[in-house]
Amino acid sequence: ENFTTVYQLLSEMVDSGSAVTTDTSVLRGLVPVPSLVDRVIENVSGIGIRSEKRPDVNTSSTPWRSQGIRHANNEFFVDIVERIDAIVGADGSVVSYDVSGDISCKSRLTGMPELLLVLNRAEAMDDVAFHPCVRANKWQAERVIGFVPPDGQFKLASFHVATDAAPRLLPLHLHATVSRQQDQSHIIEIAADAGQSGKRPVEKIQVRVPLPAQAYNIRVQCKAGTHTVSNVRSPQVEWSLKSLGPTERGARLTIQYLVRASSATAASAPQVLSPSPGSNQSALAAFVDFEVAGYSVSSIKVDSLKMLVESYKLFKGVRYVTKAGSFQLRF
Amino acid sequence: MAEYLSKAMALAQDAAKLSMRFSEGLVDNALEFGLDTPGSFYDNAEYKLALVRKELGSGSDKDKLVAMKRLLAAVAKGYDASEYFADVVKNVASGNLEVRRLVYIYLLRYAEQEQDLALLSVNTFQRDLGDSNQVIRAMALRVMSSIRVPVISPIVVLAVRKLALDRSPHVRKTAALAVTKLIRLDAGLREELVEIVETMLRENSPLAVGSVIRAFCAVCPTRYDMVHGQFRRWCVMLADLDEWGQVELVKLLMAYARTQFAKPVSDSLDADHALLLRSIQPLMQSRNSAVVMSAVSAFCHLAPQTLLPVVARPLVRLLKAGRESAYAVLTNIQQIARRSPAMFSPYVRSFYVAASDPPFTRRLKLQILAAIVSSKTVSMMVAEVAGYTQSLLTDVAVGAAGVLLACARSVRESVMDCFTSLLLMLDDARPEVSSAAMRAVRALLLDGTVRDLQDRTMTLYDIICYLVRKMDSDKFKDDGARACVVGLVCAFMQSKFGCLHALEVLRRGTRSFKEEGAQTKMQLLELGACLMLVHRTQEDGPLAKMMEEYSEKLGDIHTYLFTLARYDVDFDVRDRARMLRALCPLPGDEAHSEQMPRVLEISREIMATGIDSLGQTSGGGSQSSQTTAFTIGSLSLTVDRPMSEYAPLPEWPAVKPPSVDRGALPGTRNVGGGGSVEVSSVITSQQQNYPMSRAINIAGISGRAQPYSSGPEYSTPRSAADHDDLDAFLNSADDSAGRVVHQTPRTAVVFQQPAESSDSDISSSEESESESSGLESSASSEERHSVSEESDEDASEGSDDERSPFAGVRSNSQPVLPSGSSAGYPSFNGRRGSEDEQVQPLMDGTSQHWQ
Numbered sequence A: 001e002n003f004t005t006v007y008q009l010l011s012e013m014v015d016s017g018s019a020v021t022t023d024t025s026v027l028r029g030l031v032p033v034p035s036l037v038d039r040v041i042e043n044v045s046g047i048g049i050r051s052e053k054r055p056d057v058n059t060s061s062t063p064w065r066s067q068g069i070r071h072a073n074n075e076f077f078v079d080i081v082e083r084i085d086a087i088v089g090a091d092g093s094v095v096s097y098d099v100s101g102d103i104s105c106k107s108r109l110t111g112m113p114e115l116l117l118v119l120n121r122a123e124a125m126d127d128v129a130f131h132p133c134v135r136a137n138k139w140q141a142e143r144v145i146g147f148v149p150p151d152g153q154f155k156l157a158s159f160h161v162a163t164d165a166a167p168r169l170l171p172l173h174l175h176a177t178v179s180r181q182q183d184q185s186h187i188i189e190i191a192a193d194a195g196q197s198g199k200r201p202v203e204k205i206q207v208r209v210p211l212p213a214q215a216y217n218i219r220v221q222c223k224a225g226t227h228t229v230s231n232v233r234s235p236q237v238e239w240s241l242k243s244l245g246p247t248e249r250g251a252r253l254t255i256q257y258l259v260r261a262s263s264a265t266a267a268s269a270p271q272v273l274s275p276s277p278g279s280n281q282s283a284l285a286a287f288v289d290f291e292v293a294g295y296s297v298s299s300i301k302v303d304s305l306k307m308l309v310e311s312y313k314l315f316k317g318v319r320y321v322t323k324a325g326s327f328q329l330r331f
Numbered sequence B: 001m002a003e004y005l006s007k008a009m010a011l012a013q014d015a016a017k018l019s020m021r022f023s024e025g026l027v028d029n030a031l032e033f034g035l036d037t038p039g040s041f042y043d044n045a046e047y048k049l050a051l052v053r054k055e056l057g058s059g060s061d062k063d064k065l066v067a068m069k070r071l072l073a074a075v076a077k078g079y080d081a082s083e084y085f086a087d088v089v090k091n092v093a094s095g096n097l098e099v100r101r102l103v104y105i106y107l108l109r110y111a112e113q114e115q116d117l118a119l120l121s122v123n124t125f126q127r128d129l130g131d132s133n134q135v136i137r138a139m140a141l142r143v144m145s146s147i148r149v150p151v152i153s154p155i156v157v158l159a160v161r162k163l164a165l166d167r168s169p170h171v172r173k174t175a176a177l178a179v180t181k182l183i184r185l186d187a188g189l190r191e192e193l194v195e196i197v198e199t200m201l202r203e204n205s206p207l208a209v210g211s212v213i214r215a216f217c218a219v220c221p222t223r224y225d226m227v228h229g230q231f232r233r234w235c236v237m238l239a240d241l242d243e244w245g246q247v248e249l250v251k252l253l254m255a256y257a258r259t260q261f262a263k264p265v266s267d268s269l270d271a272d273h274a275l276l277l278r279s280i281q282p283l284m285q286s287r288n289s290a291v292v293m294s295a296v297s298a299f300c301h302l303a304p305q306t307l308l309p310v311v312a313r314p315l316v317r318l319l320k321a322g323r324e325s326a327y328a329v330l331t332n333i334q335q336i337a338r339r340s341p342a343m344f345s346p347y348v349r350s351f352y353v354a355a356s357d358p359p360f361t362r363r364l365k366l367q368i369l370a371a372i373v374s375s376k377t378v379s380m381m382v383a384e385v386a387g388y389t390q391s392l393l394t395d396v397a398v399g400a401a402g403v404l405l406a407c408a409r410s411v412r413e414s415v416m417d418c419f420t421s422l423l424l425m426l427d428d429a430r431p432e433v434s435s436a437a438m439r440a441v442r443a444l445l446l447d448g449t450v451r452d453l454q455d456r457t458m459t460l461y462d463i464i465c466y467l468v469r470k471m472d473s474d475k476f477k478d479d480g481a482r483a484c485v486v487g488l489v490c491a492f493m494q495s496k497f498g499c500l501h502a503l504e505v506l507r508r509g510t511r512s513f514k515e516e517g518a519q520t521k522m523q524l525l526e527l528g529a530c531l532m533l534v535h536r537t538q539e540d541g542p543l544a545k546m547m548e549e550y551s552e553k554l555g556d557i558h559t560y561l562f563t564l565a566r567y568d569v570d571f572d573v574r575d576r577a578r579m580l581r582a583l584c585p586l587p588g589d590e591a592h593s594e595q596m597p598r599v600l601e602i603s604r605e606i607m608a609t610g611i612d613s614l615g616q617t618s619g620g621g622s623q624s625s626q627t628t629a630f631t632i633g634s635l636s637l638t639v640d641r642p643m644s645e646y647a648p649l650p651e652w653p654a655v656k657p658p659s660v661d662r663g664a665l666p667g668t669r670n671v672g673g674g675g676s677v678e679v680s681s682v683i684t685s686q687q688q689n690y691p692m693s694r695a696i697n698i699a700g701i702s703g704r705a706q707p708y709s710s711g712p713e714y715s716t717p718r719s720a721a722d723h724d725d726l727d728a729f730l731n732s733a734d735d736s737a738g739r740v741v742h743q744t745p746r747t748a749v750v751f752q753q754p755a756e757s758s759d760s761d762i763s764s765s766e767e768s769e770s771e772s773s774g775l776e777s778s779a780s781s782e783e784r785h786s787v788s789e790e791s792d793e794d795a796s797e798g799s800d801d802e803r804s805p806f807a808g809v810r811s812n813s814q815p816v817l818p819s820g821s822s823a824g825y826p827s828f829n830g831r832r833g834s835e836d837e838q839v840q841p842l843m844d845g846t847s848q849h850w851q
Helices: A003-013 A023-028 A037-045 A136-142 A262-268 B002-033 B038-057 B061-076 B082-093 B097-110 B115-130 B136-148 B150-163 B169-185 B186-202 B206-219 B224-228 B233-242 B244-261 B271-285 B289-302 B305-321 B321-340 B341-351 B359-372 B378-388 B394-409 B412-425 B431-446 B460-470 B481-491 B496-511 B518-537 B542-566 B570-584 B593-613 B633-641 B679-689 B720-734 B754-766 B832-850
Strands: A075-088 A093-106 A114-119 A127-128 A145-147 A154-160 A172-183 A185-194 A200-212 A215-222 A224-230 A233-243 A251-259 A285-294 A302-308 A315-330 B268-270 B676-678 B746-752 B784-791
Touching: A003 A023, A003 B061, A003 B097, A023 A114, A075 A302, A093 A315, A093 B341, A114 A136, A127 A136, A127 B271, A127 B305, A136 A145, A136 B271, A145 A154, A172 A285, A172 A315, A185 A200, A185 A233, A215 A224, A215 A233, A233 A251, A262 B289, A302 A315, B038 B061, B038 B082, B061 B082, B082 B115, B097 B115, B097 B136, B115 B136, B115 B150, B136 B150, B136 B169, B150 B169, B150 B186, B169 B186, B169 B244, B186 B206, B206 B233, B206 B244, B224 B233, B224 B244, B233 B244, B233 B271, B233 B359, B233 B378, B244 B271, B244 B289, B268 B271, B271 B305, B289 B321, B305 B321, B305 B341, B321 B341, B321 B359, B321 B633, B341 B359, B341 B378, B359 B378, B359 B394, B378 B394, B394 B412, B394 B431, B412 B431, B431 B460, B431 B481, B460 B481, B460 B496, B481 B496, B481 B518, B481 B593, B496 B518, B496 B542, B518 B570, B542 B570
Parallel strands: A075 A315
Antiparallel strands: A075 A093, A093 A154, A114 A145, A114 A302, A127 A154, A172 A185, A185 A251, A200 A233, A200 A285, A215 A251, A224 A233, A285 A315, B268 B676, B746 B784
16 A cells, blocks of 8 residues: 555655665655545545645754644653663573663644753663754753654654663563473473562563474463464464562463474484574573563653743653563573 | 334334445445555556556546556556556656656656657756756756666756755755766766866755765765865764765765874874864764764774774664664674774673574674673673573584683683583584584693693693593594594693503594594594604603503504505595505505605694694684675675775875865864864864854754864873774775784794704794794603794695695694784685795704704
8 A cells, every 4th residue: 555655755765776865754745645534535525635735845954843833732742661681591590681762752842842851860871872853962061852853753862771780670580490301391481470660560471482393282381361372483382461560479381392203303414503493402582571661670760851942831741661672581 | 003103114114225325325435435545556557557548648637646556556566567658758747746756756667768758758857947846846856867868968967057056955965966876877977077066065054965975975086175175064064964964974084084184193183083083973872873883984994092992882782773783783893893802891791692693693793702702701701601502502502612712712710611611512412512612622722721720620631531531422423523632632642641542542543443534534544643653753752662562553553544544435534544654654665764854744744734624624613704804884894795886995194194274164263274283182172262063053943053062082092002003903904814814823833952043043034923932841852842923824624635734833742832822713714825935944944853
């Protein structure tokens, strides 16, 4: 669908093999955005309204924001999403731990406002990448994010939190025990317990365990949540748990499977170096996903959001989410 | 009541009818509506192409739009729609902008095939060039310049010339891009275009500068005289450009700086050079990976060593940008880490292998880990890597052996841990893993890293014992690994125990000779020959007595072994046997007694090279064989071969270029050409003199200029020594093979009599780096060893037959390394010629001893 729009976008974005512009607000000015409403009106009235709107491009010094934007309700929302990238050893020890985050905003503001976003622990961010609208020197000098926001949704900044000194907080504690019974029967037990998550429940927990390609007769048990076994290319167990409160008892998952005897010969074949983890006899790791709403693991919070230049009332909203980034449990 | 009921019935029936009709109508509408969704155009475009001609001819824009969508869908799916070219071109002047855009797309696709018809459209474009809407003007120029028909190029040049002075920056941008397309179409226009570009360079709008730079690079990338006047302005403007423009500008300024500034060798930096670096640094905080990468590249190639560490953090951040870009970033990190590993050591954890890493990322991560090991992080790293050795992924385990080797070599405290882990790895069931571990063990034993430990836990001969016992194990089956063990036994047979071991290994090896692999067979032959040599030459040495005891058995084994080898299936083995037999004749053979000493010496060398060639054969995967240094951040670096448009950065100028007027900074007086000033004073004086108004203070809103007060702190480079490193580093960027090759210092131990020490000059004759340090050997033999270090690379594939027998000199005695030597695996890149030249004189000087 809309392939012609894609064509038009591409012809604006890339000129003779080199990227020209990838800014969404500029492109929006150049290529009309198809919408269902437009299409309905076109079909009903028989005339396209799009043809009457002349495309224009904003050549001011703020190419991301055009002049004369009007909104009935002036709102500005800030989402601070933090992601924990961690490798957790089977015994629950933290092998590597890294917190990074994004500040995404949704702006519906009239005119040309200039905003100042003050964070409480700006010094904790040791590496920040900004949207072009942010004044870099203001940040350098005062650790304040000053910017003229683009209209609509955009990613204001992404940051990395200095974690060397900070305690390594994990909202979810995980342990795994892998044992091999008799000859070909493997058992994987995964335990998930609530960790430090600011007294909030850990939600949308998903544990994905890819099993070796030769695994069969997979039996899964779990005390809480639901599990599915899929077998697309290699078998995989998915365990999902809606929520785990801070005081609840931990949840357990037990996977038991057999490995085909032929795997032994396959392993000694020359393609052992092949990349897919399926060529190995046992599972490597579990990939974990979760989300804690209203909790910021780095405790970076928005102190204040001030608006300069324009003078109307502004509705502000802030949300914090901590998610699992690339979160792995090694066996 | 009944009446009421029937009325109700009728009402209900009516309602039902009505609702039925209504829903029918809805379905009809929906059907009609559904037909018009673009998805259906795409799905069945080719069936309805017949309608296209009629629709295009109709007066309705809607029909035309439908027809164009069909055509484009057909084109997208690979159908040839060129037969409708004439009908389409008619619509090039359509009033409906969307139709026109689609026509343009179609036009560009087929203009080259239908050149004559395409010319018809040019008139319309020319009219559009004067349109009041900037987007229309730009679009017309863009399409016109994209039509690859040489005939119209003069017209396009005219148009570009006109629109280069347009009041809209958007149009000027398009004009600049048109220049790049024109030069590609017709190189004969160059002079004319250079003239246009020269006017364009005065561009003030950040929107268009990026494209102007691109045009400049396409037309006359080396006309640095045109850059002089703009340099300072551009530096200040850099932050305000659009992202792709920043990439282009940084690239240009990099090349400019490499030709116009002196290499940063002393404490002082040219004022403009400092300005450039200071302007580039904020780009590392861009959200666009390409911008970050170009800024990193600029720092790597322009900044003094002391400023380099700022690139580490942004690079590590880019690792999270996704699988493919992680790979590209890792190749760059690897390249940078090779030159200055220390700056990545705080980020060691970022290079830990995660289960989700694809194999190409895993390999690079392990190589980087091996490169950046430092005393601070080593304990953490060894613990982590020891876990990898049991990894189920074979490549990770193999790579872990390489990392452990690197750890042991660079940090003395970790040697024991690493070595123990490696020994444990030998038990691994996978032949790749155990042989990789064996290679690492062998390297550690041979270069003497482990020897210092023998007084503590186990002696060298305990280790050899352990390894020899491994030979009996069922698991230890890899040919390369077994050959390594035999080679080690051969290398350490100087003492009595070593010699006994050697005899025992030879005896067992001979018994199981036919089950061994080719490499092991060859090693056994060499071991046999070596023992024979020791037996024949050591008339009064400490080993002589013992050898006397075994003399008869040794002779028997030797004869038996060589007879077996003579009829071996592998021709390499037969060859080796023949050669060794000539050097070390069997009892029945004709002996060249007068040449014996020389033969012995040569054969010793062969032994040595034979040992060295081992371990190479089964893929030294732990070290890359990257030879050329490409510009950091370039595509060529990522794919490891020069791409077609790759242009290496120019070298720093040999003499300091004259200072030129680099234009004024915006809003300030021009202070003239940049003299050479202390770096720190540059920064401060610049801050006072040029209150740079970064246009990020958004014009028209805040209205006030912000002083550029927050320049990054530059520390003054500490000493000249730092810069020497930098020289090497920067030179190597463009230097081919020689410098950047993993230089593997290998030790050549030369036997010499003390009296002849004057002859030792020859050992340092060819290469200046070789030093005869005259270390006292602890080995039992009384000779004095002079140790010379040469950095030669082995060319070793499978067998050594084709290599020169003089390829390297090594004694059979315990090798003595200059302390602190950090040899890697000998790498693959052979430079055989020089080796021959180098080793030859050594031979002459040393052979006398044996007479």
